[in-house]
Amino acid sequence: GENVEQHPSTLSVQEGDSAVIKCTYSDSASNYFPWYKQELGKRPQLIIDIRSNVGEKKDQRIAVTLNKTAKHFSLHITETQPEDSAVYFCAAGRGGSNYKLTFGKGTLLTVNP
Amino acid sequence: EAGVAQSPRYKIIEKRQSVAFWCNPISGHATLYWYQQILGQGPKLLIQFQNNGVVDDSQLPKDRFSAERLKGVDSTLKIQPAKLEDSAVYLCASSLGLAGRGEQFFGPGTRLTVL
Numbered sequence: 001g002e003n004v005e006q007h008p009s010t011l012s013v014q015e016g017d018s019a020v021i022k023c024t025y026s027d028s029a030s031n032y033f034p035w036y037k038q039e040l041g042k043r044p045q046l047i048i049d050i051r052s053n054v055g056e057k058k059d060q061r062i063a064v065t066l067n068k069t070a071k072h073f074s075l076h077i078t079e080t081q082p083e084d085s086a087v088y089f090c091a092a093g094r095g096g097s098n099y100k101l102t103f104g105k106g107t108l109l110t111v112n113p
Numbered sequence: 114e115a116g117v118a119q120s121p122r123y124k125i126i127e128k129r130q131s132v133a134f135w136c137n138p139i140s141g142h143a144t145l146y147w148y149q150q151i152l153g154q155g156p157k158l159l160i161q162f163q164n165n166g167v168v169d170d171s172q173l174p175k176d177r178f179s180a181e182r183l184k185g186v187d188s189t190l191k192i193q194p195a196k197l198e199d200s201a202v203y204l205c206a207s208s209l210g211l212a213g214r215g216e217q218f219f220g221p222g223t224r225l226t227v228l
């Protein structure tokens with residue numbers, strides 16, 4: 001089955017700096033890569049996703065890049081703010097619209113004011 | 114639009130007892146997922162339904178876990194009997210299914226503690 005590795009497990013940055021979280025996956029058939037943000041005690045929420053037919057996607061301060069050859073994808077957050085502090089999960093999925101997702105173990109991002 | 118609803122939010126039981134969780138997905142969402150999230154880890158898929166049929170239950174411990182979605186809407190997940198290692202947050206998620214683009218919406222979860 002699919003295996004998703006996520007690094008780092010914790011990341012601390014100063015407000016205004018950039019943060020990068022990296023994930024690798026094992027199943028070359030995976031074609032959908034979402035990123036979820038989970039604040040303490042709350043539900044995971046989708047912040048951005050990318051499909052295997054594109055290499056990069058941006059949404060304001062958030063971007064995701066995908067390297068299918070190397071089987072890795074990354075989340076980039078620019079101009080970080082204290083409210084960006086949360087656990088971020090990457091996931092990989094395959095199939096049509098009913099993706100079976102395998103999640104990474106998460107990255108605890110702390111943005112210090 | 115109302116989100117995914119789950120109940121109860123918290124449950125404490127003794128090992129070997131039984132417990133059931135309920136999920137009401139977003140209206141119109143054909144696909145429903147149950148995940149187990151152990152503290153410090155990412156969600157792990159237990160079972161996936163498309164309408165009232167099971168799409169994937171390969172990671173469901175079938176000797177103690179069961180789930181159903183009888184009318185293709187609400188779903189229940191049951192653990193019988195519970196073990197200490199079942200302590201986790203049980204998340205329900207739903208998506209539009211074949212009509213959508215794949216985004217899964219999560220409920221608030223049920224935090225289970227097995228003593």
